[in-house]
Amino acid sequence: HVQLVESGGGSVQAGGSLRLSCTASGFTFDGSDMGWYRQAPGNECELVSTKNADGSTYYLDSVKGRFTISQDYAKNTVSLQMTRLKPEDTARYYCAATVLVWGKSACSSSRARGTQVTVS
Numbered sequence: 001h002v003q004l005v006e007s008g009g010g011s012v013q014a015g016g017s018l019r020l021s022c023t024a025s026g027f028t029f030d031g032s033d034m035g036w037y038r039q040a041p042g043n044e045c046e047l048v049s050t051k052n053a054d055g056s057t058y059y060l061d062s063v064k065g066r067f068t069i070s071q072d073y074a075k076n077t078v079s080l081q082m083t084r085l086k087p088e089d090t091a092r093y094y095c096a097a098t099v100l101v102w103g104k105s106a107c108s109s110s111r112a113r114g115t116q117v118t119v120s
Contacts, residue, residue: 002026002111004095009115012085020080020115022095032099034071034078037106038091038117045107048093051078062088085119092116 008020020036035050035058049069050058057069068081078095092114096106106112 002100004097004100004112006093006095006112006115008079009093009117011118011120014086014119016085016119017081017083018085018117020082020093020095020117022078022112024076024097024100027099028076029071029073029078029097029099032097033102034069034098035096035102035106036069036078036080036093037096037104038089038093039107040091043091045094045104049080082117085117087119090117090119 003025005023005025012018031053033050033052036048037045038048039045048060049067051069051071066084071078094106094112094114096102101109101111
């Protein structure tokens with residue numbers, strides 16, 4: 001079954017940290033851009049961070065300096081280390097890969113269930 005499996009979400013106080021992980025099932029990340037999207041209730045799905053196949057990275061302005069994306073090709077995983085979390089980071093976070101699902105549809109795809117992050 002081809003899908004992305006996220007884990008690591010939870011509830012933390014403002015200023016805390018969480019680490020999200022995403023494992024590819026049924027395919028590999030090789031040659032694919034990887035990323036994380038998020039969607040809060042009433043808001044649009046937004047791109048948070050990417051780790052691109054060429055090695056470059058992207059971060060949403062509001063998370064720069066606080067979030068770090070990394071990839072482990074051997075384990076076929078991509079992670080998002082989130083520090084100094086703020087209440088506005090509260091959302092459901094979805095893993096995405098250009099080879100499988102990308103763009104705003106990542107927040108509603110059947111290929112990734114997402115993981116909830118709640119910051120109070």
